[in-house]
Amino acid sequence: MNASNRIPQISELKGVGPSAVDVLKQLGVESIEDLFSYFPYRYDNYEIQDLENAGDSDHLTVRGKIQSEPVLSFYAKRRSRLSVRVLSGRNLVTVIAFNRPYLKKKLNLGDEVTVTGKWERARAEITATEFHIGAPDFSEQIAPVYPVKDGMTVRRMRSIVRQVFNQFQDSIVETLPPTLIEEYRLMGRKEAIREIHFPTGRDALKQARRRLVYEEFLIYELKMQCYKQVKRKSGGGTRINIQTDSIRSFIRTLPFPLTRAQERVVKEILADLGSPFAMNRLLQGDVGSGKTIVAAIALYAAVTAGFQGALMAPTEILAEQHADSLQKLFEPFSVSVALLTGNVRGKERRPLLEELKKGHIDILVGTHALIQDDVLFKQLGLVVTDEQHRFGVGQRRLLRVKGKDPDVLYMTATPIPRTLAITVFGDMDVSTIDELPGGRKTIRTYWVRHEMMGRVIRFMEKELRQGRQAYVVCPLIEESEQLDVQNALDMHAELTRSLPDYRIGLMHGKLTNDEKSEVMNGFKEQKIHVLVSTTVVEVGVNVPNATLMIINDADRFGLSQLHQLRGRVGRGNDQSYCILVADARSETSRERMKLMTETTDGFRLSSFDLQLRGPGDFFGKKQSGVPAFKLADMIHDYRTLAAARDDASRLVLNPHFWKDESFAQLRRPLIDSGILEHTFLD
Known part of the structure; x- marks a missing residue:
């Protein structure tokens, strides 16, 4: 490209001053292409709509007549709130306008008004962003709203985007080959970028978004698939000689x-172990689906082939439980299992590490204590990480480098739709246990209000009289001035008074590890009848005699967390119960409580949770590496995600993809990312 055809940077554009350039840079916009890809996060819809057909929380525009005198109130340093009743069609709604006190003198009974804002059906209320007397002529029926900051207004951003598009639209390059565009009947890239910024109608906007979402997913999935292929071809990995007869025994x-x-999952894992490539597999399954048994089989396969295994758990309680269950399983087979946690110190720790280094310990179970520098294996062949999302990427890597390209199995009891799991954990293969062992009784779940706590305690006493035990979970350790919710200290005191014939234990995060172990062991040995706790019992605690889980202020927890807590009971032969204590004042909270009582399917619950909270909140961005897409939404666009992944896996294995000019623009991000040199990702 010669100098006259060079596309300038944002800083070189006429009419875009230094202060605007600085703000745009803070927003991640430095080039023309950055600006084209700086998408609106919503649209102001100035098309007049009928409220009968509007969905809850829609941002819309309606026209109507004023039916009441406006009421103006002031609060917090001259901030104001004006409310007025408006009849729109057959709907009488309340319109709220903040910080527009001047409207009170302008609005009269019978005036026709046009209101744009957020519609809340439950309250029959519109919070106005724009308020016009009469019927204004909007220049754009659907206007983009961009994320802005520091003096950059949405109106100014619209103007800059329009200026740049009009001047440089011919520089927009098509990234997709004609074959994919025709197969999915997609818009061209230039047209899609024009429609996403300057919609000519709702249908055109929908098609523009569909095209750009597919492109974003496809490029991401190409990187993931390419990374897996490069990693596989680069060698590494340990071929474990599977002793089939021993494993069957x-x-x-x-x-x-x-x-x-x-x-099915065991077969997938054993195939990975027996291959020359390093396994990198996520094992997901609902609470009680039997993931630990599968991990035990994999560890046994590694040990019988002459390798050592490691199992890392997020808490000492869970690590101790894993070590105990593995010792019992492996005792007849002379497989040595050792436990290493922060509590193993000094004289006890040194000989353990020496035995590990010599290869006399077959399987080491522990917490993040396993990743310390002085923990050395003779020949580590398999690493299992339980509840992997609770560890950072760096912690998982430190355990993996304890061996020479060991096989890695991650486990999680937070079940998520398979397509989403493959994307979130993009460089992993995914195995799913989607079936629970037979013979287990369904945990009966009930939702009650706080005023029914007396009846709940009487029901608890009935269970205790039959020799069973109960958990009572609270969101806080102690009383808070900010939150009016039940705390563990007060609940412990109340139950001690209400149930004088039974011993009430208390567990929370401020206890030392020794104190936690003492309380937990007391509960396991039935010396403690009721365990009052914060969510430290959420993962892995296994007490088959416990049949009752009571969760206070249950609407404060996510659905997946509630499901995890519920999974602490139902582990024995007796009927188990989960009681959710929550007033659940919002419609969403009520819906969540109702869903908990209707299903014990963790996949259904987590899908609903993901829709409410989004993948970043759900997985924890630091731990999971959830990709930050500009436009795509992994939850709502999951069908497009699945198609993009299938296309990507097919393309990277096709020699045509690497040579044909029509795929050149899709190859470019793979080259730029460093993936072909094996520098992409961890």
Whole structure:
């Protein structure tokens, strides 16, 4: 490209001063392409709509007549709130306008007004962003709203985007080959970028978004698929010689037969272990689906082939439980299992590490204590990380480098739709246990208001009289001035008074590890009848005699967390119960409580949770590496995500993709990312 055809940077544009350039840079916009890809996060819809057809929380425009005198009130340093009743069609609604006190003198009964704002159906209320007397002529029926800051207004951003598009639209390059555009009947890229910024109608906007979402997903999935192929071709990995007869003998000794889902997952994992490439697999399954047994089989396969195994858990309680269950399973097979946590110190720790280094310990179970520098294995072949999302990426890596390209199995009891799991954990293969062991009784779940707590305690006493135990979970350790919710200290005191014949234990995050172990062991040994706790019991605690889980202020927890807590009961032969205590004042809270009582399907619950909270909040962005898409939404666009992943996996294996000029623009991000040199990702 010669100098006259060079596309300038934003800083070189006429009419865009230094202060605007600085703000744009803070927003991640430095080039013309950055600006084209700086998408609106919503649109002001100035098309007049009928409220009968409007959805809750829609941002819309309606026309109507004033039916009441406006009421003006002031609060917090001259801030104001004006409310007025407006009849729009057959709907009488309240319109709220903040910080527009001048409207009170301008609005009269019978005036026709046009209001744009957020509609809340439950309250029959519109919070106005724009308020016009009469019928204004909007220049744009659907106007983009951009994220802005520091003096950059939405109106100014619209103007800059329009100026740049009009001047440089011919520089927009098509990224997709004609074959994919035709297959999915997609808009061209230039047309899609024009429509996403300057919509000519709702249908055109929908098609523009569909095109750009597919492109964004496809480029991401190409990177993921390419990374897996490059990693595989680069060698590494340990081929574990699978001792099929020994593994079958071990499986026959298990207390329960494997479910078909467990058998399928075991087959996938053993195939990975027996390959020359390093396994990088996520094992996901609902609470009680039998993931630990699958991990035990994988560890046994590694040990019988002459390798060592490591299992890292997020808490000492869970690590101790894993070590105890593995010791019992492996005792007839002379497999040595050791436990390493922060509590193992000094004289006890040194000989353990020496035995590990010599290869005399087959399986080491522990917390993040496993990743310390002085923990050395003789020949680490398999690493299992339980509840992997609770560890940072760096912590998981430190355990993996304890061996020479060991196989890695991550486990999670936070079930998510398979397509989403493959994207969030993009460089992993995903195995899903989607079947629970037979014979288990469904946990009966009930939702009650706070005023029914007396009846709940009487029901608890009935369970205790039959020799069973109960958990009572509270969102806080102690009383808070900011939050009016139940705390563990007060609940412990109340239950101690109400149930004098029973011992009430208390567990929370401020206890030392020794104190936590003492309380938990007391509960396991039935010396403690009721365990009052914060959410430290959420993961992995296994007390089959506990049949009752009471969760206070349940509407404060996410659905997946409630499901995890519920999974602490239902582990024995007796009927178990989960009681959600919550006033649940909002419509969303009521819907969540109702859903908990209707289903014990963790996949259904987590899908609903994801829709409410979004993937970033759900997984924790630091831990999971959830990709920050500009336009795409992994939850709502999951069908497009699935199509993009299938296309990407097909393309990277096709020699045509790497040579044909029509794919050149899709190859460019792969080259720029460094993925082909194996520098992309961890």
